[in-house]
Each structure stands twice: as C-alpha cells, then as structure tokens.
Amino acid sequence: MAEPLLGYLAEFGTAEKLVEAARSAREAGYRRLDAFTPFPVEGLADLLRFRDNRIGWLSIVGGLTGFLGMLAVQLFVNFDYRIEVGGRPIFAYPAFFVVDFEIMVLLAVLFPVIGMLVINGLPRLHHPLFGTPRFGLASDDRFFLYVDSRDPKFDKDHTRTFLGSLGAWLVEPVRP
C-alpha cells in the first residue's frame, strides 16, 4: 500500500502557462490550490483568492506602539530624575522627537516582518514538498501548481489527467 497522497504538483514551463492553468483549475471548481514560482507572479495570488491585509495594520500598530512607548520612556526618565539646565523645559519635545521617530520606525518594521514570518509559517525546517524530486526547480525556472488532496473535487485519477490536460509537463504526487 502506497503512502497517503497529500496532493499533486504539476510542472509548467512559463508563468503564463501557470496562470492559465490556475484559472482553468479554479473554473473547474478546485479550491485548495497553491502555486510555487521562482519570483512573485503578478495576479496569481488574486486568481487563487489569497488575500491578506494584516501586514499594513501590523506596521501601523508597531509604529504607534514605538512612538507612544518611547515617548512614555523619555517622559518618565526626565521627570523621574529632573535635570534642570538653564531653565530649559523638562518636556523637550523637539529633542525627544528624534529618538521617538527612530523607535517608531524600528517597531513599524519589526512588527510586519515578524508578522510575515508567522503568517507564512516560517522558519520551518522541513516540508513534504521538499521530498518531491522536481520541486527544487521552483526556485530556478519552473512554475508549479499544487492541488491539495483535501480539495472536495480531488480525485486520485481524474485530477491527475485534468492537470495533464492543462499542459503540465509533469504531474507528481506529493507524499508525506
């Protein structure tokens, strides 16, 4: 008995072929699709109905946290131990603004980057796809369409022929 099947990986030669195939697969009713490409292909995420607006919000939240947090630190530090210099104000916002801005930027960058890793499930040491012989070409010059076996329309034989009919050079099973 063969190991359980996770899905099929269909290999295409160009980005357009992959986009066409992804469109046909959507039209045929497949929903659990993914694509693997050596560079971001325009419109592909839209086609596969991937959406994510969390990154922008994370950046805004990070920036606000940094700005308000650092302002609080500077205020506390200056009022906790007052240093009077020639009657200059203790709450010296033009001077505070410099560090405040830097920390705002720092957190506005750290939040979305860490968020990106969490959303993408990285870092990850291994993945079943890496066991597929030709998958390494996804980072070189091949374009792959992946159909998950949990897709309601997935059928071991029919899906394979269907992917072949889309013009895939090769359809490989992915096993755990």
Add this chain to the structure above:
Amino acid sequence: MASDTRALPLSESFRDITREVGRVPLHFPARVPWLIAMILSLALLSLFLASITYLFARGVGIWGLNIPVNWAFAIHLYVWWLGLGHAGTLISAMLLLMGQDWRNSLNRFAEAMTLCAVICAGMEPILHLGRPWFLYWMFPYPATMGVWPQFRSPLEWDIWAVLTYLTVSLIFWYIGAVPDFATLRDRARQRGWQLFFGIMSLGWRGSARHWLVWQKSYRTVAIIAVPLVVSVHSEVSLLFASGQIPGWHSTIFPPYFVLGAAFSGFAMVAMIAIVMRHVFQLKHLVTDRHLDVLAKVLLASGLMTAYGYLFEVFDACYSGNVHEIATVHDRFFGPYSWSFWGAVVCNFVPLQALWLRSVRRNRMLLFLISTSVVVGMWLERYMILVTSLYKDFLPSSFGMYHASFWDWSTYIGMIGLFMTPFLLFVRFIPSISIFEDKEVLEREKEAARG
C-alpha cells in the same frame, strides 16, 4: 531605443540568472583575487584592533583632538561612513517603490555595503566616548543610582539612530535575500552548503501565499526605510546645529547632509559594481546601462550637493553675522582652506565629465570619478567640522588641529573593518538578487512579446 531602456539582455534565461549568480558562492570563481583582498583587509583590521587597544589603554588623548577641536576624526568619519551607507538603502527602498527595474541588479550588494558602512559609522562615536566600556549608560535601564540617560542630548540621538538604521538595514537585506537563499539551497550539492542555505532560507518554498505576504512586508519596510534614511542623516546635521559654533546653523543642512551622503554612497556603489562585475564576470547582469544610470544619479546628486555648498555660503552672507562670515572666510582662505578647495575640486570638477555618454559608459573613468567623489566627500566632512571648531568667538579659544598617527591608523584600519565583512558577504551570499532579476526579465520578455 528599446534595447537602451532594457536593464537585462533578452538573450538571458531564468536559468542563466540562477547560474551566473549562484556560481559565485557555490563555485567561487575568483579565489586568488579574493584571497589577496582578504589578506589585505585582515591586515587592516589588525591595525584597527591594535589602534583601539592602545586607545582603550591610553584614552582619546592619543588622537590629535583637544579643546577647541574635540570632534575631529571620530565624528567626521562617523558622518562620512554613515553617508556612504545611505546609497544602499536609497537604491533598495526608494527605487523599489519607484519601480526602477535597474535597481534589481544592484540592491543586494549595495545593501551589504550599507551594513558594513553602518558598522564602521557606529564604531566611531563609541570610540569617541572616551570610556567605551560605559556604553550601556546610554540605555534607559534602572541603575542603582537612580539616574537615567539624557534624551535631550545628541549622543542619545546618535545611538538610537544608528542602532535603528543598522537593524532596519539588516532586516531589509535579509528578508530580501531569503528567496535567493532558497534558490541556492536547491542548487547546492554539498552537504555543508545545503545546511547553510537551508537554515538561512528559513524553509522558503516560493508559494503564491508566501510571495503575497512577503511582498507586502517587503514594500512596507521599503516605504519606512526611505524616511528613515532622511531622518538619520538629518539627525546627524541636527547634532551640529545643537552646538553654538558658527558655520553649523544653515537651514540647508539637513537636506544638504542627506544629499551629500547619497552622493558619496552612489559613488561607492559605482566603484563596487565596477569591481564586482569585472572580477566575477557579471556583465550580463550588471550591464553598461546600469553603470550609465548610476553615473547619471551620481551627477544629479552631485549637482544638488553643489547647490548646498552655494546656499551655505549665501546663508552666511545673508545672515550678516560677523562670526558666520568669518567662518566662511576661514573656509576659503584659512589654514584649512585645502580641505574646502579639495572638496570642491574632488567633488565637482571631474564629475562634470559625466555629462558625456561616452564617459558614463567608460568603466575606468567612472571608477576614477567615483573615487574622487568619495575622497571629496571625506574632505568636505573634515572641512565642516574642523573649520568651524578651530575658531569660534573668542581669540583665546582658537586652536589648531592636526591628526595624529593614531587618528590615521584608526581610520585606515577601519577600512579593514569595512572590507572584511563585505568580502565574506561576496564569498558566501548571492551578491545579486536572483529572483528580482528574474522578475525584471519576465517583464521585459512580456513587453518584447507585446
């Protein structure tokens, strides 16, 4: 015309790009030149370590600085190194947002150059502290004495600006390289390389979902990195403005500093691009067009910096303030006038040759002009510092500055601190962005098909 606007030749294929960039770390082509450069830079690094050991033992008195010129080399080089670094971020972030395809062959090593330069820049104020082992006093930690750092002080601005800039540059560079690490992981045949790139690539698979989220976060960081660059060098100019010395108060200073920084940095990027292209035979990826565009940017930022020079003089004269005018006079004719005229000549005279297309595409000439700019900007930073400090308001507090042997040895040694990590980068990490060049090629091929 069409071939002129193309960043990459259409004869390239995706696989060619992978191979041309991937072979540099995996099958290193230039072992002997690299080894010679590495030995040289390790020698310089040793000089640096020896210099700072002596510095830590004896204190900053071994340098030529004293009252009134107490900033001198350390701060002048801080500004200079930081400026060199800014071009990397501008190329990566600003040109990404502006959709300039030619940036994709340059961004990776320009950013690596930024990182190395920021490390050097960050060292300078630390060495200048006098007692660098008390660096941690800069951080707001609950000390037993109940005192806190002084956030109204420019020294605090420096440390936060440099730390933020270093962290953001590192993150931007690293997440930009993750997909390329994955490419090399899949190409590597030796176990060591597979492990190294496997870990560096964080398990990247190039899924459409990954790319979507990755692209959003990459662009977000880019959007934030542009104002960061402007803020960091503006902060450096505010550092000057917070002193009372004449010659540091023109309102042109923040943009003038940022542009001067970009100017010297673009020159540095051009120099590195020319050397790398030659040594690693990357002429299909770093094409004549890339050098041409770099030269144009260099010319433009140089002319903007020249405007800063003019306005600075105008500002002093317009203020009617005798001390400001005296400082300008000293810059023109005083004992340090060599630094002013040296800066003017090195920065702007050879630069004018870049108006000619044949010069822009001549690698040797472009390299020499860029070198002249880097030297010119070095002189300019020196001039801004020393000519203001050595003469302030009272004749009793005038005093000359002469760089000592240890000033020079620390500086020359620091070039080793810059080169060593850069050479390691070139050896172990894909120095040109593989996937971004493929993106460019895909767009160009699409455009060619119509």
